[in-house]
Amino acid sequence: MFDIQQFLNQHSRIVEGPTAKGEMxxxxxxxxxxxxxxxxxxxxxxxxxxxxCYRCGTKGNWTKLVSKLGKMSxxxxxxxxxxxxxxxxxxxxEEQIVVRFPTSAMWSTRAVxxxxxxxxxxxxxxxxHLYFCNSGxxxxxxxxxxxxxxxxxxxxxxxxxxxxxxxxxxxxxDGKNRLLFNYDSLSTKIKVVILAEGPFDxxxxxxxxxxxxxSLGKSISDTQIALLKERGIKxxxxxxxxxxxxRIDKGIGKxxxxxxxxxxxxxxxxxxxxxxxxxxxxxTQEILQSTCCSAYELKRMKFETKRRQYANGRKAADIS
Ligand SMILES: [Zn+2]
Numbered sequence: 001m002f003d004i005q006q007f008l009n010q011h012s013r014i015v016e017g018p019t020a021k022g023e024m025x026x027x028x029x030x031x032x033x034x035x036x037x038x039x040x041x042x043x044x045x046x047x048x049x050x051x052x053c054y055r056c057g058t059k060g061n062w063t064k065l066v067s068k069l070g071k072m073s074x075x076x077x078x079x080x081x082x083x084x085x086x087x088x089x090x091x092x093x094e095e096q097i098v099v100r101f102p103t104s105a106m107w108s109t110r111a112v113x114x115x116x117x118x119x120x121x122x123x124x125x126x127x128x129h130l131y132f133c134n135s136g137x138x139x140x141x142x143x144x145x146x147x148x149x150x151x152x153x154x155x156x157x158x159x160x161x162x163x164x165x166x167x168x169x170x171x172x173x174d175g176k177n178r179l180l181f182n183y184d185s186l187s188t189k190i191k192v193v194i195l196a197e198g199p200f201d202x203x204x205x206x207x208x209x210x211x212x213x214x215s216l217g218k219s220i221s222d223t224q225i226a227l228l229k230e231r232g233i234k235x236x237x238x239x240x241x242x243x244x245x246x247r248i249d250k251g252i253g254k255x256x257x258x259x260x261x262x263x264x265x266x267x268x269x270x271x272x273x274x275x276x277x278x279x280x281x282x283x284t285q286e287i288l289q290s291t292c293c294s295a296y297e298l299k300r301m302k303f304e305t306k307r308r309q310y311a312n313g314r315k316a317a318d319i320s
Contacts, residue, residue, distance in 0.1 A: 002081050002230075004062055005046055006188070010232045011069040015040050022047035030068050032056035049081070071262060076226035079178075099154045099171050102143055105134035111142055114160040118200060118277060124207045128182075128199075133157065141169065144199045146176070146216065147184050154179070156199055156216060168198070176216040178223045185211055186228075192235040193228065194268070194288075195220070195255070201239070201276040208284040212239065212276075220255060225262055237291055239268040241275045266291035 008014055008024060017024035025040035034041050034055045041055040049062040067077035111132045115125060129145050129152075141157035141164075154174035159167055170176060182202045186193060194212035196202050205212040215224050228236070236259050240252050252267070259265045268276075268287045279287065 002062075004044065004049075006232075007066060007069075007080075008044060017043075018046045021045075029053045029056060029058070030065070031058040070226075070229050072226055072229065073222050076222045079223055080226050080230045099174050101145070101152070101155060102133040102136060102138040102141075102157070104131045104143075107132045108134060108140070108160070110140070110160045114142065114158075118204065120200075120203060120207065124203060127206070128203055130203075138169065140164065144181075144203075146179055146181055146199075148179050150184065156181075158200065170216065177221045179216060180213040180224050180227055181216060182206070182211075182213045183227060183231075186213065186231040186233070188232050190231070191233060192237065193233050194237045194239045195259075196276050197240045198277070201241075204277045204279065205239075205284065208279065208281040210284055210288070220258060225259070229262065233263060235264040235266065237266045237268050237288065239276045239287070 005014070005018065005024065008026065012030070013027040014024050015027045022045055024044045024046055026042045026044065027040060028035050029042040031053060032055055034053070042051070042053045044051040044062075044065065050059065051062070051065045052059040061081075063074060063077045063081045066072075066081055067074045070077060070080070115130075120130075129147075131143050133139065133141050133143050138157040140161050141159050143155050143157050145152050145155045147153065154171060154176055157169045159165070159169070181199045185206070190211055194205060194210060196205060196212045196214045198214055199216075202212045202214050213228075215221070238252060238255060238259075256265055256267065268291050276284075
């Protein structure tokens with residue numbers, strides 16, 4: 001359930017209320033900017049989903065206000081408030097999709113070896129409800145379920161074969177661009193989250209006692225950003241695979257630009273070490289202490305990545 005009072009506390013300042021009638025007054029109107037004088041002019045109802053400014057007369061529903069204060073689209077705000085009007089047909093269509101989960105099988109030696117190679121222990125494996133599938137379309141894949149608010153929505157199947165293609169396979173049109181892997185582990189107390197590249201990075205980071213999430217694709221959608229905002233996230237640390245830094249202008253740079261309009265964004269320089277999925281606890285901590293946050297630093301990091309690659313004798317053609 002959406003809590004308007006909690007949202008306001010995160011994005012503005014309530015100077016009075018909730019009153020007996022459920023009215024909350026903000027110190028400043030986000031539309032006309034009128035500050036609190038003798039009495040605040042901007043009121044939001046906690047009981048009914050509406051707001052009103054006594055000075056400029058702007059009024060509307062919570063979704064409009066959440067969109068304004070949270071700097072997000074009306075559509076994204078609607079998802080947070082749980083009051084989606086736009087695109088309702090699309091919403092309905094997506095709701096009807098019920099993902100069928102592949103059947104579970106005994107863990108094969110290969111699958112066990114894969115988890116061992118990734119150094120994922122049994123406790124972590126069970127925490128994420130991982131299981132093995134050995135038949136049909138998802139044969140030889142570890143099934144990684146994606147939960148959202150306690151519900152098992154969809155999954156990704158990671159091949160355990162060295163030449164398995166694609167590496168990750170998931171059901172089509174499962175609404176994955178509206179979900180974040182490991183989202184349920186974000187409590188409203190957590191203000192900083194790591195955005196990793198894939199589920200196994202997130203799983204490994206969990207084992208290193210660091211909270212991370214990932215989108216289930218290369219980019220991040222407005223809905224996924226809205227989900228982070230809903231949990232009150234203030235800072236996002238991008239921790240992507242080493243190779244992502246070579247693709248700075250496209251991959252990580254694009255993410256960085258999109259996220260930095262909404263959050264403080266920092267980049268964890270994983271390229272000095274391994275991929276996030278291979279780090280141990282000490283290395284994770286070390287990397288998290290050396291994040292950078294400016295365009296200048298990003299350029300320097302990119303330069304450093306290239307330099308290292310040349311030093312490692314990689315072909316110049318690999319570096320785009
Ligand atoms: Zn106003």
